[in-house]
Amino acid sequence: MWDIGALDLARGIAQRLDAPLASQRYSRMICDCNRHWEAETFIPTHGEGIPVPANVNLTLAERSRRRAEIWQPFQDGVENMLNARDVRNQRTLFVTIHSFTPVFFGKERDVEYGVLFDRDTTLSPALLKALQARHGDKALPNEPYDMTRDSDYTVPVHGEDRGLDSVEIEVRNDLLTTQEQIEARAEELVYALREAAESLGVTPDNQEGGTAL
Numbered sequence: 001m002w003d004i005g006a007l008d009l010a011r012g013i014a015q016r017l018d019a020p021l022a023s024q025r026y027s028r029m030i031c032d033c034n035r036h037w038e039a040e041t042f043i044p045t046h047g048e049g050i051p052v053p054a055n056v057n058l059t060l061a062e063r064s065r066r067r068a069e070i071w072q073p074f075q076d077g078v079e080n081m082l083n084a085r086d087v088r089n090q091r092t093l094f095v096t097i098h099s100f101t102p103v104f105f106g107k108e109r110d111v112e113y114g115v116l117f118d119r120d121t122t123l124s125p126a127l128l129k130a131l132q133a134r135h136g137d138k139a140l141p142n143e144p145y146d147m148t149r150d151s152d153y154t155v156p157v158h159g160e161d162r163g164l165d166s167v168e169i170e171v172r173n174d175l176l177t178t179q180e181q182i183e184a185r186a187e188e189l190v191y192a193l194r195e196a197a198e199s200l201g202v203t204p205d206n207q208e209g210g211t212a213l
Helices: 006-017 060-087 123-138 154-162 179-199
Strands: 093-100 113-116 139-141 165-172
Touching: 006 093, 006 179, 060 154, 093 123, 093 154, 093 179, 113 123, 123 139, 123 165, 123 179, 154 165, 165 179
Parallel strands: 093 165, 113 139
Antiparallel strands: 113 165
16 A cells, blocks of 8 residues: 555656655555654554554564564665755755545545644745645645654654654545646645745755755
8 A cells, every 4th residue: 555646746846846765665655754663553463454463463573574664765765865964054945745545434534734743833824825826725724634742753753852843744536547637736735835935934045055855
């Protein structure tokens, strides 16, 4: 299982912004790199009510193997990328991209764009404002779920704990089913991200080395 369309969307955004991108190629049914390795959902035993037999009654050795071979290299890669930017004194806006299903446990989701955050008070509200100016209540904060330290790892730890302007963007995946849709969403989000960045005083003219998203 993976977030449909999210990787192509992230690539489209990164390309347009000339920004570095870290991605994970493994299904989160093997292990979820956006969870702490001690979280219950790190290796899910069910996916929307459907059992995942290979994940039931795992040994500690198997959990540790997945952590060492999949989870840890991804975390190290993100940390190394951010450390390198710190060394170069580059301003960083930390953005993660996910997608979600239009129906979950039989309930339809009306929201199209979710702007998720835990403690961030800068980039998240600025991006939400930019998206709501075009999409109204189809763009909402902390939808389709609340970001917490239990539900997420990447933004709280790699972003907020480092003091970075940080946000997670969720896009409903029926808006990402064709390449044309993905390109359109990338254009929309790049426009909104640039608008949000400018509201924070981050522009190509006043930064050293660019901004990573």
